[in-house]
Amino acid sequence: MTPDALQAGREALQQGRFQEAIQLLEAYLAQSRQRGEAGASDSQALEAQMNLVRAYHQLGETEKARALCLELLQHPDPQARGWAQKILPRLPQTVEKPAASPPSPEPAPEAQPLSSRQRAGQLGLKIPLPERAGPLRWAKWGSLGVGILFLWWLSFVLVGAHLDFGRLSFPRQLWFLQGLLPWLRNGLRWLVAGSLAVNFGVGLLFFAPWLMDHLHRRLHKLRWATLGEIERHSPETARLLQRLCAQKQLKLPRLGVIPEGGPLAFVYGTLPDGGRIVVTQALLQQLAPDEIAAVYAQALGRILNGDILILTLLGSPVQLVYLALEQVSQLANKRRDLIGHVAPLLYLIYTVLSYPLFFLCRLGTYHADHFAVEATGNPNGLMAALLKAAAGLQEAHKNDRRPSSLLHCTRLFSFLDFKTTAAASAASRLRDPAQAGQVFLWDQLNPWARWMQVNSSHPLLGHRFQVLAGYAQRLRLLPELSLGSGPKLDGARLQSRFWLDLAIYAAEVSGMVIGWLLGLILYLALPDRLDPKVIAATAVVGYGLGLGSKAVLMYRGSLSPQPTDVLHLLADPEADPCRSQPVELEGELVGLGQAGYQLGAELKLQDATGLMPLRFTSPLGPVGNVFSGLKRLRALMGQRVKVVGWFRRGNTAWVDLAYVQAGSQQLHSRPRLWLALFGLGVVLFGVWGAFSFPNLRFYLRR
Incomplete structure (x- = not known):
């Protein structure tokens, strides 16, 4: 054998x-x-x-x-x-023998997998970082430099550019320097802008932690706790914090507790001696003592490594946008008027401003995990904490009627990204670590994972589990999850298919570039017959044709769904966001936001194996989504329904709905139709613009 x-x-x-x-x-x-x-x-x-x-x-x-x-x-x-x-x-001594069946899920998200919980016999063992972690120093200084330059430019646009130094001149004796006056005036404007930027940055250094404290006290009822209170839940945590702070000559971080929400921990502060580590009460109640210690060690690692200091400095002004978003949302719930439609705009601004910080956050998370493993000798504890917390967050917030402000405003500062927790919710219900680990194969093996991770504030959980399992093996421990031993995949086929799918997924961008090149060639070939605006017009037409081709290629063929469940969809390592898989799911409809609040929580379906986000497009299109309030869909909340649609997988999984059925009632969704109509509208706009815009030749040749 x-x-x-x-x-x-x-x-x-x-x-x-x-x-x-x-x-x-x-x-x-x-x-x-x-x-x-x-x-x-x-x-x-x-x-x-x-x-x-x-x-x-x-x-x-x-x-x-x-x-x-x-x-x-x-x-x-x-x-x-x-x-x-x-x-x-x-393993009880007498058990009735059931028939062979696939691994059955357990209802409670806190279910423990069949695995050992061992740790290194000696603390402080040095473990090499994985290659994907990369150097943190350059990322920190690079992010800080970009932030300073952006603040300097913003100060110039808002203040410096409007300063008048017209009276500034040289004496007659220095007439030969008169040509330098424009340069000198602009230099003074930039100097004033730089001075304002420096003063604002120094103010943030001391003001940012206070701003974050105030935000969480007001929105989430933050209270400060003593080390003794944390010690009652996890004596190891108290010993760990005291030992590490003494070794690093660091003041003990301020410890906070938030009474509401699912299991979550986050950290912030602009100075090493002024860090804050905040956890929810649910985390202290649902995690084992050694898992709590691993979470605190990971948070302390972010303070000592310095990435969280940069994130707090650059991210705290963004929190003001989120505070405005919360105020608008509360007004929308009371007044029921158009004020609610401002919330999506504020959320878009908040997301765009947060995006540049994702890279530093992902890199800092790898280094903090590494620090926690070296400090505790317990990679399995951190792995179990991540799995339990991710599943607990899904369960705690599945019925939210509006987005959780705690999850959104702590996304950069938390120890995991709440937007990538769907797979963990399904994996935590499995009894065996081999099957639980298979749920994360997509994160490890699929070529789309590396690209889609750009949309995540933290590394994908499958990547983190793979790195932590590697640490466990170096410490000669059995990993909490069995990773990397799934079914054999044809990597070459996946990679070749990936490039074709990527071209389809970005068809509108490809169409715009091809259209622009075609317009440029036509204009250069026939300069006397064509206007330069043909270049812009063909680019717009190409963008619209790309959208139309996506409607055809991403929803190809007839809809012939196969009955399945959430677990089997999440465990498919070949799923991608482009090639849709027609599916049929049954479960309870949860999570849609309130009427009048246009940034409602995500619509989800829950079955016995996990939660699956759903995307609904009204037959009336975006106007129907916004102004109708999705009243018919909200009436189905909490009911058992059947949903049919197209399953896709990115950094999170979702189903583009075709229809929702509850009894004899059927509510249709039209994503393919409206994608095609929007593409057609863009094409018509480009054709109209080619004949209706003013002549651009004069402006281009000035």
């Missing part, structure tokens, strides 16, 4: 073919024992035994699973003994 049998058994286990997995693994172990390879040094035989326990458990053969666990209790490897001690209490 070759090692290929072990790989085949592992794949059969991950795909739910438990009887086949048992046969392959038993045969492999029998051959190993005959050759005398099942000793303490044979890691492959040990892996086969552990997978065999999982297969027995999933198939209901609990007595066999217990017997094999008892054998592992006598194994020379201490990690194997620890794993068996952890699993054995969860």
Whole structure:
């Protein structure tokens, strides 16, 4: 029996073919024992035994699973003994044997996977950073430099450019310097703007933490806690903070607690001795003590590494935009008039201003995770904390009627991105770590993951779990999740398909570039017959044709949906945002915002395996989405419905709805129609503009 049998058994286990997995693994172990390879040094035989326990458990053969666990209790490897001690209490002696079936989800998001929780015997062990982390110093100084230049330019536009230095002149004796006067006047304007920028930046250095404190006290009822209060939930956390702060000669960060919301932790501050670490009460209640310690270590790592200091300095002015957004939202709920339609504009401004900080936040997260693992020796604790927190956030906010201000205004400062937690919600419901790890294969293997991560403030959870599992292996620990051992994928086929799909996904941009080039060629070939405006007109027409082609290619063929569930969709490593998969799901409709509030919370469907975001396009188009208030759809909230649409996967997964059905009532969505109509409108606008705009030849040749 070759090692290929072990790989085949592992794949059969991950795909739910438990009887086949048992046969392959038993045969492999029998051959190993005959050759005398099942000793303490044979890691492959040990892996086969552990997978065999999982297969027995999933198939209901609990007595066999217990017997094999008892054998592992006598194994020379201490990690194997620890794993068996952890699993054995969860295998009752008498269990009714069910039929073979795929891994069934557990209803509670706090369900623990079948895995060990071990940690390094010695703290402070040095572990090399992964290549994807990159140098943090250049990212910090680069972000700070870009922020300073932007502030300098903004000060010049708002103030410096309007200063009048017309009276400034040289004495007659210096007549030869008169030509330098325009340069000198502009230099003084930029100097004044720079002075204003420096003063504003110094003010932010001291004002930003106070602003953040005020924001969270007003919106989220932030209160300050003592170290003793945190110690009651996790004694290890108190010891950890005291030890690390003493080693780094750092003042103990200010500790805060927010009573509401799901399990979340975030950190901010502009000086190392003035950092704040804030957690929700749910995090202290739902996480184990060692997991809480890992979260605090990760937050302290962001303070010591310095990235959170830059993010607070640059991100605190953006919080003023979010504060205005909250005020407008509250007015919209009371007045029910057009004031509610200002909220999407403010949210767009807030998102655009936050986007440039995403790169530093992602890079800082890798370094903070690395610091937490070295400080605690417990990568599995941080992995479990991320999984529980992500699932808990999904569960806590699934019925929100408006976006959670806590999640949005702490996105840059939190220890995870709430927009990428759908997969974790499904994975946390699985009993076995092998199946749970398979949910994150898309993050690790799909070529789209690297591109779509640009839209995320933090690394994708699959990437973080993969890095943490690598740390665990370097510390000779069994990872909390079984990652990187999923089904074999054709990487070359995925990569070649990716470039074609990317061209379709960005068809409007490609069409605009091709149209611009075509217009330029026509104008250069026929300069006496064509006006220069043909260049702009063909670019607009190309943009519209690109949108129309997306409507055809992204919703290709007839809609023939296949019944499925959220878990199987999220576990598909080949899904992408371009090639749609017609699906049919059944579950409860949750999460749509209130009437009159036009930035409502995301519409979702919940079934027994997880939550799936839904995107609805009214038959009346964007006007119907905004002004009708989606009243018919809101009437279905909390009801069990069937949804049919096109499944897509980016940094988060979603379904473009075709229709929602509740009983005999059917509510249609028209994403393909309105994408095509919008493209046609842009084409007609470009054609009209080519004949109606003023002649641009004079302006282009001035």
